[in-house]
Amino acid sequence: MSNKPDAPEKGKDFIRQIIDKDNESGKYEGRVQTRFPPEPNGYLHIGHAKSICLNFGIAHDYNGKCNLRFDDTNPVKEDIEYVDSIREDVAWLGFEWDANPFASDYFEKLYYIAELFIKMGKAYIDHQSADEIRENRGTLKAPGTNSPYRDRSVEENLDLFRAMRAGELKDGDCILRGKIDMAAPNVMLRDPALYRIKRADHHRTGDTWCIYPMYDFTHGLSDAIEGITHSICTLEFENNRPVYDWCVDTLMAGLKQPELFGENETIYNELAGLPGFNQRPRQYEFARLNITGTVLSKRKLIKLVQEGYVSGWDDPRMPTISGFRRRGFTPESIRDFCNRIGVAKADSTVEYALLEHCVRQDLNERAPRYLGVMDPVKLVIENYPEDQTDEFSMPLHPEDESYGTRVVPFSRELWIERADFMEDPPKKFFRMGPGREVRLRFAYYVTCTGFEKDADGNITEIRATYDPETKGGWSKDGRKIKGTMHWVSARHAVKAEVRNYTNLFTTDNPNSVEEGKTFVDYVDPNSLETLTDCWVEPALLDMEPGTNFQFERTGYFCTDSKDHKPGEKPVFNRTATLRDSWAKIQKKMGK
């Protein structure tokens, strides 16, 4: 693993420009520290990859640090399964975190920070019900009204908060609120909740706590504790930034009042000594990623998994990191994608075609080539002896000899692609048809002599003769052959299962739906096509699960990480098709 972010040498994004300015002014004495802060309540998706590449990429570029911090302040939604998957995905993408803290590591500190806020008169215990609080918050246009509990004494607030921690109050009885401004035009500032009572088993702290801090309180303070300099998040948190600032500023002010420290002097002095309190973190927001034809919200992804629209978080049609991994995408291709899409503040939807381009480019360079027939039809070479076999040594990569070769057997009966034959082909069709000569890749030129059909008119067998002088797939006389086809020797072929994936949704934008519908109504039931009658060359049988390769003329594939059994049962996932200009021509002719 390395933190190499494959940084492009183009105009810097606005966050890097800010960092450059901070470095010039010496704001953080050249220190650059970021963090990627997922809540472990789901699997990471490609949108997270954008954030990961940004945060870890910046740390790399500026010789700084980047933490992987789990924002685990809501035990009812979080689970260790997600912690493990997130670590795996970040590492797979190729990044190394400098530290891997949990917000829950700071629960003790955060608790005493809350006490300090109370002592400063900046926080109070509110006994209003959730409904009352909502009503009194006002509306977007009308100011809220103060809680009747807003002006309690410091002593009473402190007693109550300690009682909350001690478990003397029931869930929902009260919350700790920041005392800011119930009339603030920004609703976030109308005395935000800081702590709530929640008797739930936490995946790390168990039942140690029955009160848990809220995101707004936790996030900025965790950043400060870790010495984060640039706290990068997505646009929807822009409204929260004043709360972020309020929390950090309030603490910094509090730490300058030792008379409030009481018996917890040690904790407060420790906090005051951390770099984050002299060089406070700032939050910056960028536009989250959207990709055409898919959804990138945890809520929606969870629904797809839980309601069985897909086989799991790692279903190859899922836009999760694990889904792309199983589909055959490489970490390099995803990083390349993230670098290409840029970082800005304008809402954006990137075309899936760009992601596909990134994998194709990477795999074109690195994937070894093999032959496999997806939709087989028999080709019999009439003048090739029954008992004869040729063995062709074929290059594994057309542009890189270092990949070496593999041996592919040839015999009288072959499987070829049904789509490579036409009974009555148009001029632009370069493949096989009655009387036409074509090349079998790296084997021989063959000329079609006839074919057979069944009662329904389906081609059942094609017949041809071969020219022994064209061994290897070329001729001395230099005659031009336009069509080259892939093939597999029927006698030697290995049966394989191939899973072809297309877009999970039938629409380019499943986020905007017709009235009365939801995004799941647009799930395409045909987005997974399982081919069980494919014939592939023998060399593929022993591949390890998760191996990338190309079926020539067809696409990039990988052996399935779960179902492919080397030596027993080959199962291939299609990562992406090859670009297909013949399909384009067909489309044009059809119109």
Added chain:
RNA sequence: UGGGGCGUCGUCAAGUGGUAAGACACAUGGUUUUGGUCCAUGUAUUCGAGGGUUCGAAUCCUUCCGCCCCAGCCA
């Protein structure tokens, strides 16, 4: 005028007062034992719209229009 953001090619996106980068997509040619790859060429007289400042504006001022986010004891 509740507050906060954002509007540059079909899609992303550079550009930060000196006369519209690049990528993907698309189109057309060339090379090719993958109709793949690769190579070449073309594609915004114009920056949401109008007005203004200036020798000069996508960049500054101004008015308007459109889109996104916020009223969880979620993050």
